[in-house]
Amino acid sequence: MPLRLSLIDHILASLNLLPSPLFDTPLVPGIARVLVTACELNLFDTLDRRSLTLEQLAEHLDCHPDGLKLLLQVLVSAGYIRERKGRYRNSRVARRWLLTSSPFSVAPYVIHSPDIVDIWKNLPAAIRTHQPAQRMPYEEDPGDPEVQRQLARHYAGLASLASVLGREVIYKIHLPRGACSLVDIGGSHAAYSAMLCRKYPHLQATVLDIQPGIDAGLRTVEQQKLNKQIHFICTDLLRDSFEQQFPATFDAALYFHIAHLLQPEQNRALLTKVIAILKPGGQIFFVDQIPNQTRYSRIANTMVQLMANTMEIVGGTCYPFSEVKDWLQSCGMEQVREHRLLTPGATLISARKK
Numbered sequence: 001m002p003l004r005l006s007l008i009d010h011i012l013a014s015l016n017l018l019p020s021p022l023f024d025t026p027l028v029p030g031i032a033r034v035l036v037t038a039c040e041l042n043l044f045d046t047l048d049r050r051s052l053t054l055e056q057l058a059e060h061l062d063c064h065p066d067g068l069k070l071l072l073q074v075l076v077s078a079g080y081i082r083e084r085k086g087r088y089r090n091s092r093v094a095r096r097w098l099l100t101s102s103p104f105s106v107a108p109y110v111i112h113s114p115d116i117v118d119i120w121k122n123l124p125a126a127i128r129t130h131q132p133a134q135r136m137p138y139e140e141d142p143g144d145p146e147v148q149r150q151l152a153r154h155y156a157g158l159a160s161l162a163s164v165l166g167r168e169v170i171y172k173i174h175l176p177r178g179a180c181s182l183v184d185i186g187g188s189h190a191a192y193s194a195m196l197c198r199k200y201p202h203l204q205a206t207v208l209d210i211q212p213g214i215d216a217g218l219r220t221v222e223q224q225k226l227n228k229q230i231h232f233i234c235t236d237l238l239r240d241s242f243e244q245q246f247p248a249t250f251d252a253a254l255y256f257h258i259a260h261l262l263q264p265e266q267n268r269a270l271l272t273k274v275i276a277i278l279k280p281g282g283q284i285f286f287v288d289q290i291p292n293q294t295r296y297s298r299i300a301n302t303m304v305q306l307m308a309n310t311m312e313i314v315g316g317t318c319y320p321f322s323e324v325k326d327w328l329q330s331c332g333m334e335q336v337r338e339h340r341l342l343t344p345g346a347t348l349i350s351a352r353k354k
């Protein structure tokens with residue numbers, strides 16, 4: 001965790017004797033920038049399974065030792081690096097969450113996070129006007145090399161998030177016996193489809209997305225050798241008709257992290273199209289940041305609140321369970337259930353077509 005308070009810090013802060021707002025800024029954004037820099041330098045992978053002296057590490061990373069030492073001091077204070085007798089090694093947190101070799105690595109999401117921070121420069125405008133202050137990255141010109149780099153960071157970040165959240169979500173998804181077809185709405189990197197295809201080896205998944213998302217998904221499919229099970233269709237979810245393209249034959253649909261991008265009427269319209277291509281008895285699985293889900297996790301609530309602020313800037317928001325349930329029921333779904341997840345900030349909702 002970036003801010004690790006000592007007992008004395010904690011007591012003084014709870015007595016309101018410390019200027020706590022100065023921890024939130026500039027201290028936390030400063031630690032965040034240090035962490036992003038360390039990931040971009042590949043510092044944690046360089047320390048994988050070994051400890052190095054400052055000079056050795058500086059040589060590997062092509063850095064000046066005096067500059068690197070300042071970065072390392074913050075990483076040690078923040079708990080990402082340990083230092084003993086002049087040698088540096090990864091902490092437990094870094095080994096589990098930041099190493100490329102770890103199945104739980106969120107390093108690509110850390111590297112993508114400055115793109116999210118950049119959106120927040122438009123927060124005052126969005127708060128004042130309650131209108132989108134900038135476009136979603138998907139609406140930018142995909143031919144622009146800077147947009148291509150940003151989207152590549154975005155999809156890599158989302159795929160790494162899937163490696164953490166996906167295990168829990170996929171464990172909770174139970175497809176009916178004999179289910180063989182899945183449609184993954186805006187599934188891009190295809191990481192969730194890939195996990196479900198491994199859980200259900202007879203499943204055929206169809207991922208619908210724009211071309212840059214599909215390019216990310218094709219890399220997943222190639223790495224995991226799932227090209228016989230996962231297929232892609234380039235489509236505009238909002239504008240294109242589904243029924244002409246697909247017969248109503250899907251056993252299940254994933255609607256993961258799509259709702260927060262859209263306005264309520266757009267969600268209703270898209271869900272209507274998705275549900276129309278499900279078989280009777282077919283299931284939809286919906287994952288998103290749902291407000292007010294937990295009283296016990298302040299982190300989870302703050303993450304959802306920040307996501308709602310971020311989405312407000314680009315024309316979306318986070319929706320409560322009652323609203324999602326209403327959309328699903330009005331589109332002909334029943335048995336709408338929410339499933340709490342341990343991973344903070346996400347909720348799974350499932351429903352069945354009548």
Ligand SMILES: C[S@@+](CC[C@H](N)C(=O)[O-])C[C@H]1O[C@@H](n2cnc3c(N)ncnc32)[C@H](O)[C@@H]1O
Binds near residue numbers: 138185188189237
């Ligand atoms: C927030 S991402 C979610 C990706 C994935 N489902 C997940 O949970 O990680 C939203 C996805 O919707 C796709 N998308 C956004 N607008 C779209 C549109 N109009 N047509 C097709 N795909 C779209 C994006 O490319 C992206 O893959």
